[in-house]
Amino acid sequence: MNDQPKAVVLLSGGLDSTTTLAIARSQGFEIYALSFQYGQRHGIELEAARRIARHLRVAKHVVVDIDLRLFGGSALTDDIAVPKRRSLTEMGGDIPLTYVPARNTIFLSFALAWAEVLDSEDIFIGINALDYSGYPDCRPEYIGAFENLAALATKAGVQGRQKLKIHTPLIRMTKAQIIKKGLEMGADYSLTHSCYDPSETGEACGECDSCLLRLKGFREAGVPDPIRYRNRNG
């Protein structure tokens, strides 16, 4: 096992990060899964992340507790209502209310710290430039800028021993392509959680942007979504 390269994989417990983890594993990496508890209203996501980490047999799963509510600024951490039943045009037209300031920058910074300690050169993140075009920190040029930063930030980078690579295997895929790929790689989507506004028992709302994109993806992939919804297709 010791000659297996290590990868830090950001794992939210959603469909995209689960697929990303399955892809990283299929490429031969030993997986160090990293999740965040950041004052989001749907802590249910973290339970999903724990189940997925066990199911895909990661070497270690760390949950970092950070409180982004201290700064405010987003529907996922403040008490702003989650938008419901929006069309794809409405979702794509602006930066979403559910945008969390600098979230991916914070997440990648922690991943970088762990990668440095592990002597790993590989971080995987399940960002997607198509479905989430409104998020500035989901674009390829943003990822390139983070790789540049990493090369200057770390001991290994400075000593020229290492060039950190941030893998974004989903960046150009549609949700349907992501789902098909994940199923090939052994992802179990019944364990995942995507909804921005779940019930207390973890049932998805079926109407928030995240549910609508997920349901559309399963429809287009021609496979059933194995999770339960309060409202399907509104």
Place this chain on the structure above:
Amino acid sequence: MNDQPKAVVLLSGGLDSTTTLAIARSQGFEIYALSFQYGQRHGIELEAARRIARHLRVAKHVVVDIDLRLFGGSALTDDIAVPKRRSLTEMGGDIPLTYVPARNTIFLSFALAWAEVLDSEDIFIGINALDYSGYPDCRPEYIGAFENLAALATKAGVQGRQKLKIHTPLIRMTKAQIIKKGLEMGADYSLTHSCYDPSETGEACGECDSCLLRLKGFREAGVPDPIRYRNRNG
């Protein structure tokens, strides 16, 4: 007060960050001070940060709790002995044991999140390329890479409304110059804490790298260091 520009200032409670805060204030910024509780052994630093924030009348002081011990990898967070009584050559020759992986990247990421929420274009950080030449993330090229990242990471950057500036007023200054500057700007160094290995009552050891650099700075500035030491000059 409302037309005063806002700045996020990273405040550790040490001499450099205190000077940086005093400089930012003298430039007319309303100050939002940001400190971190990150499993460092010297939580005494945070008490210093709180005293300094009060003394320099910041608009708000936020302490973010993050646990870098989850990843291990440094004398400041692990149980490795702090090196004592090293010469300047020994300190400068390698990347210090007290280096915390990706620390400044994590700190700046949180500062970026807060700046975005505040609609601030200015972050101040008291890094120094001379005294801490061993730290990869204390160099000007690292800061430039973070500014590039910030321009791509945020709503304001993407919309072209804003170009985040990371101010590093101390980057080319010697410790003696920093001390003289801070005294001009109203910094009270009796409130600060620098030691990597303080006693339980907060007395500085006088022998770790940080104490030695501080004491040398005060000697060269020709002013007495107002804090108490267990051992002065070893």
